[in-house]
Amino acid sequence: AQSVTQLDSHVSVSEGTPVLLRCNYSSSYSPSLFWYVQHPNKGLQLLLKYTSAATLVKGINGFEAEFKKSETSFHLTKPSAHMSDAAEYFCVVSEYLKTIFGAGTRLFVKA
Amino acid sequence: ETGVTQSPTHLIKTRGQQVTLRCSSQSGHNTVSWYQQALGQGPQFIFQYYREEENGRGNFPPRFSGLQFPNYSSELNVNALELDDSALYLCASSLLAKTSGRGGTDTQYFGPGTRLTVL
Numbered sequence: 001a002q003s004v005t006q007l008d009s010h011v012s013v014s015e016g017t018p019v020l021l022r023c024n025y026s027s028s029y030s031p032s033l034f035w036y037v038q039h040p041n042k043g044l045q046l047l048l049k050y051t052s053a054a055t056l057v058k059g060i061n062g063f064e065a066e067f068k069k070s071e072t073s074f075h076l077t078k079p080s081a082h083m084s085d086a087a088e089y090f091c092v093v094s095e096y097l098k099t100i101f102g103a104g105t106r107l108f109v110k111a
Numbered sequence: 112e113t114g115v116t117q118s119p120t121h122l123i124k125t126r127g128q129q130v131t132l133r134c135s136s137q138s139g140h141n142t143v144s145w146y147q148q149a150l151g152q153g154p155q156f157i158f159q160y161y162r163e164e165e166n167g168r169g170n171f172p173p174r175f176s177g178l179q180f181p182n183y184s185s186e187l188n189v190n191a192l193e194l195d196d197s198a199l200y201l202c203a204s205s206l207l208a209k210t211s212g213r214g215g216t217d218t219q220y221f222g223p224g225t226r227l228t229v230l
Contacts, residue, residue: 034218044154044201044221090153097167099144099219101153 002027004093006102014110019078021105023091026072033074034092035065081109114138115204115222123228129190132225134202136183142207143185144219145177148199160185161207192229199224
């Protein structure tokens with residue numbers, strides 16, 4: 001069965017410091033994995049997607065994620081946080097006919 | 112902007128009523144999925160429609176139903192509204208390529224959502 005666990009409900013960083021948002025998943029098959037961002041009162045925006053091509057996936061706005069099958073992880077990183085990165089981030093696992101969202105991680109960025 | 116539109120943006124209903132939410136897919140997409148996002152939670156998968164047929168369903172009761180039209184737009188219908196149905200309802204469109212395996216799906220592009228309040 002599919003499941004997604006975002007290990008931190010809240011992460012707080014200072015502007016200019018690295019960001020790490022952690023995600024573990026389980027799947028019976030070879031799923032697609034995604035990270036989406038949701039700004040307040042906005043729709044969900046795709047950050048990046050893994051579909052078994054390269055294990056290190058680069059996304060928009062400087063974000064990237066590394067797929068580690070042995071650890072069943074798909075952590076999201078960014079070298080330097082910007083104030084505009086403050087938002088809710090969702091890790092998503094998708095198999096044929098079903099998509100599961102994690103509970104979300106709220107990222108706070110301090111000036 | 113994803114090209115996925117939803118209407119209305121906000122809606123207020125009372126318990127026991129019925130509601131219809133609408134979604135217009137991104138051009139070229141053949142699949143629509145619906146999600147319920149309660150306040151402070153991640154979206155929960157309701158169901159998916161592919162070529163006008165329900166193609167997968169999450170853990171939602173039958174009073175949640177849907178339609179997909181030949182132009183791939185979609186409706187979500189909820190009967191006998193309950194207070195707990197208050198949420199943001201999101202639709203997402205994608206291009207589903209059916210394969211014999213159970214691998215991943217194509218990227219879903221989300222609309223801005225409809226905020227439903229049940230009083």
